[in-house]
Amino acid sequence: MTPLPDCYCPADGTRVAAESLAWCCPVCCGPLDLDFAPTPAPLKSLGGRVNSLWRYAETLPLAGPSVSLGEGRTPLVELTDGISAKLDFLMPTLSFKDRGAVLLAELALRLKPRQVIADSSGNAGTSIAAYCARAALPCTVYVPEGTSAKKLEQMEAHGARVVPVEGGREAAARVARDAADEPGVFYASHVFNPYFLHGTKTYVHELWEDLGGRLPDALVLPVGNGTLLLGASLAIAELYGAGLLDRRPVLYAVQAAAVAPLARAWEEGAEDVVDITPAGPTSAEGIAIPRPPRARQILRAVRDSGGTFLTVTEDQIRHAQLDLASRGLYVESTGVACWGAVREGALGSRSAVVPLCGAGLKTGLAGP
Template identity: 40%
Template sequence: MQFKCSQCCTTYDVTPLRYKCDCGSPLTLQKNTSYPKKWHTSTTSLWRYRNTLPITPDTEIVTLGEGITPIIPLDVTDTSEHFVKLDYLCPTGSYKDRGASVLITYLKSLGVTEVVEDSSGNAGAAIAAYCARASIHCTIYCPTSTSESKLKQIAAYGAAIELIPGNRMATTEAVKQAAENICYASHNWHPVFLEGTKTIAYEIVDQFHGNVPSHIICPVGFGSIYLGLYIGFREMCNEGIIDSVPRLLGVQPETCCPIYRAYINKTDTITRMRQTGKTLAEGITAEIPIRGKMILEAIRDSNGAFTTVSDEEIKYGMTTLAGKGIYVEPTSAVVIKGYEKFQEQGIIRKNDTTVSILTGSGLKSSYGEF
């Protein structure tokens, strides 16, 4: 396996310190895409789909039983079917465990003993937990605004925490300096992380008995879940496991929505959008996604769409979900109003089947009002 630059196509051997191209662009994986289409059906974690992952058969995996999360009906009537996938039920309380399990397994197989990562919460907790499991020393760089409950969780796993003043970008700059000498287990930069998040697509098809829903809705910041879904569905399509990729529908907060803006304006690049105010959806405030080109390709290829929600609409989503017994963090709740807006726009139509991904638990969120 090799890394290949998504922009200039330079290839690199895989080494622990390599996480981006010398030109500054993100890397993709060049891998053998023809794998046995047989799942390890007795395995009750995402490692059921191990054949599709860039992990050799003799590698010892780092797992906490992540994945194979329930899909339940949210609002299923005679004319519409809206299901939710409870991915916040992963071991550390967010879907990021998928990427962390596969990435830390991979890095351990390279002999890595120390990593750094930057996060506003969930990814930091996931990387810290899997590093604890793998006995890898881990330092998480967090903005000072990170919620106390998330910091406590990261610390509990034994990770060191570096609190960085300023915005999320300042934290990323700080970790990049450390990454010159220490392996950067980045959920945004490292292409192996997306191999973990792609397993959501495999699971959905499995749970729908080989069928593909019409639409998948997810929150989008840097796009690690949106791109994971795209990679997974596209792979299955190329391998003849499914006939088509579902429409991938993304939701961003109104105050920070560079992908939505590029989608509406039909531009072929995503440009930076300065965050214009605070948002409850702190987990998806990315002023410019690193893999912008790939996100636009995923929108085009899946006939996808984007919309935005306000804080009031996020609260509405949280209340609606909690009223049905589902307690998620604000970032996850964007999908509820998103679903209604896609319906109003005629993107979701009568008799369509939609699955929304609920990405993070409400239990560690700092938002407490209802």
């Protein structure tokens, strides 16, 4: 069995042993990164490999999957000239979170906890529940009140114990983190655990392969906790560092205007988010995160790429969802945010790919 890499804190350098159930830095309680610097395989060596994200085995910190549901290798379709969409809502649990959840389940199998817990506004919870079911691991998911009934139904169908928490997304996270400190508990956090990012980075490895060893001028990515954007940044660094990319794409980060702490920090030239009160509710519940724990990393990744932040109003989200539906793609409101940001020409003449992250059946149409 391949040894697991150690974790470390990007803020203060504190190291955490690979076999530990610690979910955060023991000094600052910040999220962890992996001491792992893979070299991706060249394009010509990928032919004939398994048709899932595990075809990029050289870039993954875990080898030999036992709980795979065939996740990854989602279609890329053109939306308009120069803009394509990657259909990550066609994953086994109907969202891109399967990319990271499968690695967390594999890791939990290695560490053999007595209980797996997670917190989620919906999609991450359903993914963790599904892969824990596949791995025969007991799972509890803490969710904020008001979470989509369809997502709750999906978690429970997979056998997870679902615990509603009074308050918003951050209240559910606080309860989960308290539970995570109990002995024998594995916190399958899509925010704090770096294995999740090493799963989401396969989004970019797939794009690179499907586009014949290149990437578009820009990647437009929804950002709440930033797991897809940070995974994309990891993959770009790996491919560029291995000499498999001639240039790095620009990263555009998209937030709902109603809950846009990172976009505001960007406008102010800050290195971290300030304590803000959301402007109002948003139908893009999956990216409605007032204080993302990896805010510094997200802002730095966008800055280093030469990119910027974009915001979308509730009207833009609703119109983008209806527009995609008219093209045959029924996507949940969070998943259409990037298309809402670029459909009116925000990128100019740049070529770009937007992710369609979750199926519309999970939430229905955005109001009113």
